[in-house]
Amino acid sequence: MNLNATDLCLTVDGVDHLRNVTATFRPGRLHTVIGRTMAGKTTLLRALAGLQGVDSGSLTRAGEDFLRTPVWRRDTAMVYQQFINYPHLTVFDNVAFPLKRAGLSRDEIRHRVQQSLASVGLTDFGKRKPSQLSGGQQQRVAIARALARRTGILLLDEPLANLDYKLREQLRDEFKALFSDQGDTIVIYTTTEPAEAMMLGDVVLVMHEGRILQTGTPQEVFERPATTTVASIVNDPPMNVFAGRLKGGQVTVAGFQAAHVSAHLAELSDGAYQFGLRATDVSLASSGVDGEVTYVEISGSETFVHVVVGETPFVVQLEGIHDVDLGDLVKLRLRPDRLFAFDERGALVRTPSHDLVSVEGR
């Protein structure tokens, strides 16, 4: 049974939290909702769960008007950013709590609790109290409690946001297996991280300022971002978007001739465009567009070099750890075959030649 949201709107104190949100959530699929903080992701989940009313719009499941269905009858479990557990109960009792309230038999409760604790890797932790667990383990308890209810709808609101990056990495891998194992459940998972949305989602919904900007497979939203805003949200670091001109087979940026036009842009008429280029498709080279390094960031295994060209900021992603100093004068090489073209209002016009789905080595 699909869950259908149509034109959901919510305004609080003059600020739009949900703007005409229309989406279909399907059983057996994991939907990731990606957006920056304050995009409306949490509000959307709360509205689906019935914890938050809306001003207008409809929400239906199998013909039932969900907006008139009280919270406890929505067949929905939710996991929050903060690890919420009952501190005075053991891990086992935390997971069993909603099942007891639902009046299940003792055998059934024990069976379900053991099964869901096993699925989150906490089989031997049933007798502990939440305070004796690490943050990652506490969040697993909350997830186990949600899973044990076997609801038709499972909502997860940035469940990894408060964990450190090594733990996020590990749980993300586990989630992939865990959620693909949930049968006909509708799973909706919010995140601010593109890699998480891409890795986990069967369907990705891109949300911004209360609107759903695009819905599609991870491949679709990544390869064919409908707007510059989508392109920025689904890439980490955000896609470089810059104003440029196309003229006589040349792309110019900030007055610099940046690249020769490659085949995929050849049919475009001359004029002003916004171009998009991923951080991985810009490099530091011995010749190219002049820029100045404004900031350098190092992740575990990549270096992000922030460069300003005239007034236009670029981020360059280098594999490995590189020593680049603030204030260095550098030259950027932009890969012409990887340029996305958007019109002046930001709508997608052309994408780079399609990513090869199956290939070689090199």
Added chain:
Amino acid sequence: MAQLDIVDVGHAYAPGAEEERWALKPLNLTFESGKTYALVGPSGCGKTTLLNILSGLVRPSRGRVRFDGVDVTALPTKARNIAQVFQFPVIYKSMTVYDNLAFPLQCRRWDKARIDAKVQQVAEALDLHDRLRQPARRLTADDKQLISLGRGLVRDDVAAVLMDEPLTVIDPQLKHSLRRKIREITEQFRPTVIYVTHDQYEAMSFAQELLVMKDGRAVQQGTPEQLFEAPSSTYVGYFIGSPAMNFLTVDHGDGPFALGGRPLSAAWDVPASTLKAGEVQVGVRPEHVRIVTDPGPNTFPGRLKGVSDHGAQRVLEVEIAGQPVRAKTPRDQGVPVGEEVLVHLPRAKVLPYADGELVLRS
């Protein structure tokens, strides 16, 4: 700014505990004047204990602490002339931004003109110069945190700036810009900085050198590049980098290493006679593993078990001789067809480990 020396310092919170259980096992460290250091490691690794010993909040069970050669072990915090930034901003709520910054200098009886010049200079660097007359309590958490830092920077004679997870209460979106700001400021004022965080990403983008801690021990000190390229132990290889470094158990007889019966050359020779009996592994970063079409040296048949789409990159999960290996590949390289693949481990990037420790080049 001062050089900080830790000489044979160890600490046990429980008196009489055996050394194996000390929160900080005896160690020697030097923090050079004007450099930025990050202490990283999971909770309970001893990083906060070490910071508190430097600040004087904790008197170590043994060893000496020296600032520029002067023994400060017995001195209380206020006699050590250090600046501290904590998880939560510490400001004088009743004062203006200006007075918050000027206060430490007034206490030192600087004359007014000198105070004013210094406050203006620091406020400019912090981007707070247009809000100097505002009450400090009205500022946002990230600006308050800048004031905490600024109060340390106004003092020319401060020995070191100690920061304990200063980004904890900062909104995720602002973390990036505050981190950048703190780095710019420390590059300008060049204080000796010791920064504690559990987030490797934060540590690597901020500090010139990292100290990775585990179970009360300093396991490796080095630049981000050194930790990435040559982790001193399998633990550091796991902790730094995403995904973690691959480790493969290899056979070693009298000749080179072997993996699945095929020879595997490492970056340097490891004569069998120099190895104690025990498990020998080779480590290779996912960024350096390559999928190739042609057989050759250090190239092994593998099976492709899974593909994880991270956006601009994919992580291929491969199995070689029954052992999992991850390869991080650029998106435009595509995904190999079929399950059978050839995996190349570039010799220069293959490091030998015995019993979890890097075998040094002889």
